[in-house]
Amino acid sequence: MKLFLKFDLNTAYKKILQEQLDKHTSDYALVSFGEVDINDSVSSEQLKELYAQLSSYGFEVVESNKSILIQKIKDTIVEMIFMEDDLPATKISSYLANKLNHSYGYLANVFSEVTYTTIENFIILQRIERAKQLLITNQLTLTEIAWKLSYSSVAHLSTQFKNTTGLTPTVFQRIINKRRKVFGEGKTEEPDAE
Amino acid sequence: MNEVIHILLADDDEDDRLFFKDAFKEIKVKTVVHIVNDGVELMNHLLKEDITLPHILFLDLNMPRKSGIECLTEIKKIPHLKEIPISIYSTSASDEDIEETFVKGANVYIKKPSDFSTLKKILTQVITVNWQYHTSGLNRDTFLLSI
Amino acid sequence: MNFRKIFSSSVFLKSIFIISISILIFISSISYKHSVSLNDSSKWLTHSYKVHLELEQLITNLKSAESGQHGFIITQDTVFLTPYNTAKKEINISFSNLKKILADNKKQVSNLDFLNSLTTSRLKLLELALNLSSEKPFNKVLLGETMLLGNEVMLKIDKRVDQMIDLEMQYLKERRAKYENEISFTPIGTLFILLFSLLVFIFSYYKMNKDLLNLTKSNKELLIKTESFNHAEEIGGFSSWQWDLKTNKLIYSKNNYKLLGYEPEAFMPTLENFFDLIHPDDKDIILENRKKILNTNLSTNINFRIIRKDGSIRHWVSMSKLLIDSNSLKIRIGINRDITEQYLNNIALEEKNIALERGNKELATFNHAASHDLQEPLRKIQIFISRIVESKTSNLSETDTEYFARIQSAANRMRVLIDDLLLFSRTNKAEKVFEKTDLNILLENATQELAQVIEEKNAVLEAAELPKLNVIPFQIQQLFINLIGNSLKYSKKDITPVIKINCKKIMGWDEPTLKLDAAKIYYKISVKDNGLGFEQQYAESIFTLFQRLHQDSEYSGTGIGLSICKKIVENHNGFISAEGKPGKGATFNIWLPV
Numbered sequence: 001m002k003l004f005l006k007f008d009l010n011t012a013y014k015k016i017l018q019e020q021l022d023k024h025t026s027d028y029a030l031v032s033f034g035e036v037d038i039n040d041s042v043s044s045e046q047l048k049e050l051y052a053q054l055s056s057y058g059f060e061v062v063e064s065n066k067s068i069l070i071q072k073i074k075d076t077i078v079e080m081i082f083m084e085d086d087l088p089a090t091k092i093s094s095y096l097a098n099k100l101n102h103s104y105g106y107l108a109n110v111f112s113e114v115t116y117t118t119i120e121n122f123i124i125l126q127r128i129e130r131a132k133q134l135l136i137t138n139q140l141t142l143t144e145i146a147w148k149l150s151y152s153s154v155a156h157l158s159t160q161f162k163n164t165t166g167l168t169p170t171v172f173q174r175i176i177n178k179r180r181k182v183f184g185e186g187k188t189e190e191p192d193a194e
Numbered sequence: 195m196n197e198v199i200h201i202l203l204a205d206d207d208e209d210d211r212l213f214f215k216d217a218f219k220e221i222k223v224k225t226v227v228h229i230v231n232d233g234v235e236l237m238n239h240l241l242k243e244d245i246t247l248p249h250i251l252f253l254d255l256n257m258p259r260k261s262g263i264e265c266l267t268e269i270k271k272i273p274h275l276k277e278i279p280i281s282i283y284s285t286s287a288s289d290e291d292i293e294e295t296f297v298k299g300a301n302v303y304i305k306k307p308s309d310f311s312t313l314k315k316i317l318t319q320v321i322t323v324n325w326q327y328h329t330s331g332l333n334r335d336t337f338l339l340s341i
Numbered sequence: 342m343n344f345r346k347i348f349s350s351s352v353f354l355k356s357i358f359i360i361s362i363s364i365l366i367f368i369s370s371i372s373y374k375h376s377v378s379l380n381d382s383s384k385w386l387t388h389s390y391k392v393h394l395e396l397e398q399l400i401t402n403l404k405s406a407e408s409g410q411h412g413f414i415i416t417q418d419t420v421f422l423t424p425y426n427t428a429k430k431e432i433n434i435s436f437s438n439l440k441k442i443l444a445d446n447k448k449q450v451s452n453l454d455f456l457n458s459l460t461t462s463r464l465k466l467l468e469l470a471l472n473l474s475s476e477k478p479f480n481k482v483l484l485g486e487t488m489l490l491g492n493e494v495m496l497k498i499d500k501r502v503d504q505m506i507d508l509e510m511q512y513l514k515e516r517r518a519k520y521e522n523e524i525s526f527t528p529i530g531t532l533f534i535l536l537f538s539l540l541v542f543i544f545s546y547y548k549m550n551k552d553l554l555n556l557t558k559s560n561k562e563l564l565i566k567t568e569s570f571n572h573a574e575e576i577g578g579f580s581s582w583q584w585d586l587k588t589n590k591l592i593y594s595k596n597n598y599k600l601l602g603y604e605p606e607a608f609m610p611t612l613e614n615f616f617d618l619i620h621p622d623d624k625d626i627i628l629e630n631r632k633k634i635l636n637t638n639l640s641t642n643i644n645f646r647i648i649r650k651d652g653s654i655r656h657w658v659s660m661s662k663l664l665i666d667s668n669s670l671k672i673r674i675g676i677n678r679d680i681t682e683q684y685l686n687n688i689a690l691e692e693k694n695i696a697l698e699r700g701n702k703e704l705a706t707f708n709h710a711a712s713h714d715l716q717e718p719l720r721k722i723q724i725f726i727s728r729i730v731e732s733k734t735s736n737l738s739e740t741d742t743e744y745f746a747r748i749q750s751a752a753n754r755m756r757v758l759i760d761d762l763l764l765f766s767r768t769n770k771a772e773k774v775f776e777k778t779d780l781n782i783l784l785e786n787a788t789q790e791l792a793q794v795i796e797e798k799n800a801v802l803e804a805a806e807l808p809k810l811n812v813i814p815f816q817i818q819q820l821f822i823n824l825i826g827n828s829l830k831y832s833k834k835d836i837t838p839v840i841k842i843n844c845k846k847i848m849g850w851d852e853p854t855l856k857l858d859a860a861k862i863y864y865k866i867s868v869k870d871n872g873l874g875f876e877q878q879y880a881e882s883i884f885t886l887f888q889r890l891h892q893d894s895e896y897s898g899t900g901i902g903l904s905i906c907k908k909i910v911e912n913h914n915g916f917i918s919a920e921g922k923p924g925k926g927a928t929f930n931i932w933l934p935v
Contacts, residue, residue: 074330116223117322125326132336158792166303166340168789170782171293176336178297183270209721285717288767289815308720308756309727 233260602649620646708766780807787821
């Protein structure tokens with residue numbers, strides 16, 4: 001049996017975080033997505049325990065400011081590409097700079113310094129990720145996907161898809177379909193919180 | 195990427211093992227490369243109790259005793275191993291081979307390149323993309339990369 | 342055949358004879374009836390005359406008795422009484438005669454009875470008058486009265502006799518009319534019937550004669566046919582047999598004996614002795630077939646072996662069918678054919694085919710393995726060179742660097758060649774799985790593969806609607822990739838490359854210059870570009886393996902791409918051709934059968 005799930009990342013995130021935090025302190029506040037304020041009275045040992053428990057859910061506590069910034073850049077990009085149906089008309093670079101209150105040059109530098117990849121590459125990776133998702137779950141045609149993800153042409157999408165995955169969209173689709181048959185229960189998630 | 199990345203390679207060709215090791219020496223990512231000489235050795239290694247599971251496994255297809263495809267199929271049946279990303283690392287790259295290994299659960303297919311700088315470039319790309327899948331919440335089920 | 346005609350004509354003849362005989366019987370019966378009625382008629386005539394005569398006689402006797410009496414009364418001479426006395430006797434005789442003659446006619450009998458009573462009273466009156474006249478003196482008045490009464494009675498007698506005669510005449514007349522009526526038809530009818538019979542006989546004679554001629558002719562034809570059939574059997578190496586399913590009788594043609602290794606008619610064929618000649622391993626086949634023959638009306642076709650008289654084993658194929666005719670005849674007729682030579686040839690051919698297939702497979706495996714295994718050391722050579730060249734620590738002179746660059750370029754070229762050869766050998770591989778595929782999808786896949794080059798060159802692809810065909814999908818996709826890739830590769834730098842893909846449905850005969858199957862439907866798919874083109878004289882040779890038109894390294898290829906196209910199209914029983922004009926562009930046409 002195959003289950004195709006749709007879930008709200010935000011809700012899951014909040015629920016798990018609250019559950020874990022409640023075990024150690026009641027004095028905390030969820031500031032924004034990916035940010036928590038905790039009362040200083042919590043001991044460092046308790047904190048360690050909390051990190052360990054959170055990590056079992058895939059949560060990672062980022063410590064340095066740079067790491068936080070990178071996480072924010074990533075979140076903003078992912079949010080832009082995944083959460084919104086249509087991409088904003090403004091360029092991603094200015095959108096990022098605006099939203100995070102840093103110059104784009106600074107953001108790009110920090111990003112490649114820490115991740116060994118560029119913001120542009122990360123954006124392409126995420127867009128192709130989104131394209132893959134649309135190909136598999138929504139069964140959209142390439143033309144529709146190219147339009148939805150604001151590609152200038154189908155050829156451009158195909159080229160980028162091929163450059164990123166080494167496969168054409170059609171072959172990709174075929175492989176995933178075959179793989180689902182081989183492994184039976186395909187664990188397909190759709191983190192598409194609307 | 196401040197963490198050390200664990201890499202496992204299974205390849206029976208001495209020269210290729212050398213190239214692989216040398217390439218990672220020159221790549222500026224922090225890695226620990228462990229190498230086994232064939233499929234049987236690979237499975238023995240993976241089934242040991244006290245090892246750190248690799249972040250990615252590079253698997254040659256054409257190996258004596260146990261082929262890459264056999265290893266791939268076996269690994270995908272073992273619950274605690276099946277989540278390891280697997281990169282095929284092979285001389286030939288026919289469309290059929292690529293498709294077959296992907297369908298059987300491989301994530302990356304590398305056609306061994308014919309010059310060293312390309313090899314470094316490719317391995318870097320694989321490591322970083324794989325890292326993205328580790329850290330950026332990408333869907334691992336649709337992680338396919340053919341280089 | 343004539344068989345049926347003759348058969349039906351014999352039925353016809355039989356019915357003609359039956360008709361003729363019935364006509365003859367009819368005529369005879371009519372003639373008999375006619376003579377009988379003639380006889381009757383004359384008898385009745387005599388009868389009437391006799392009555393007439395007898396009645397006349399009666400009257401005459403009465404008159405002579407009367408005149409005798411008169412004479413006696415006048416003369417009183419007894420001589421006159423003699424006629425009277427004889428008359429009395431005569432009258433009695435007449436009456437008894439008349440009674441006999443008229444016995445079968447009631448009306449005349451009653452008339453006669455009445456006449457008899459009248460005559461008796463007349464005679465009594467005569468006697469009374471006689472007695473009165475002999476009394477002396479006689480009573481004149483009484484005598485006169487008696488005689489007057491006598492006269493009256495006499496008149497009545499006359500009248501009655503006349504009546505009787507009239508009646509008799511009337512009977513006669515009626516009979517005559519009836520008789521005449523009867524015989525008036527007889528002569529014409531008889532003549533007519535006779536003529537008709539004559540016609541029938543003439544016709545039957547003609548018909549019989551003709552049938553006889555036909556029969557002779559058919560016999561002759563049958564003889565020739567039988568002979569030519571025997572001849573055909575001998576030359577064709579087959580024979581025929583008949584098996585009467587009712588009597589279980591078998592008949593063999595001459596050649597059947599020969600095929601069994603015997604002289605014609607050398608033995609009486611039976612089911613048993615044929616069974617003895619069957620190869621022991623194939624006896625079950627025969628038994629099974631006999632069961633089928635006896636229980637069903639189906640035609641049969643079996644292969645088995647027989648052992649000839651000289652002990653040699655021959656392969657036969659036997660076919661039979663049931664013949665049922667209107668006389669509920671049930672015969673199996675069959676043909677045996679000695680296919681030993683064919684069988685042996687087939688086996689030889691099959692062996693050759695297997696060997697050929699094996700050879701082909703080995704060649705393909707060799708090709709594949711060779712190119713695959715060649716890749717490995719080549720790649721290592723390349724990597725080692727690249728490491729030397731890229732190494733910052735090695736001190737290479739300028740010439741060394743130059744030489745290494747040349748080695749690298751040669752090695753690269755070898756690598757591309759091996760890759761293409763590998764692709765070519767894959768196109769050649771034995772396993773060809775045909776699937777009904779939408780060519781539009783394959784073209785779409787091909788453009789996806791080429792997306793990067795298309796984008797780089799800013800090329801425009803215009804594709805018409807393509808059909809769904811039974812093809813080897815990945816090969817046709819490769820074909821599109823190679824052809825479009827070819828067009829992109831040889832595009833002109835200064836203008837936008839435009840590649841037009843068209844499709845047209847045609848019949849084989851529309852393209853008489855090609856060796857197309859005339860009655861088959863083909864799709865003609867053309868890939869047309871506005872690139873560099875080529876001299877038409879090279880239109881054939883560009884499909885040859887390793888053939889290249891451009892020595893220029895910029896347009897270097899391995900010369901395998903188009904050979905692969907040709908191979909792919911041939912795998913699909915199609916054709917490929919190229920048209921080119923230098924500086925104008927090239928068109929590649931593909932014909933794929935439906």
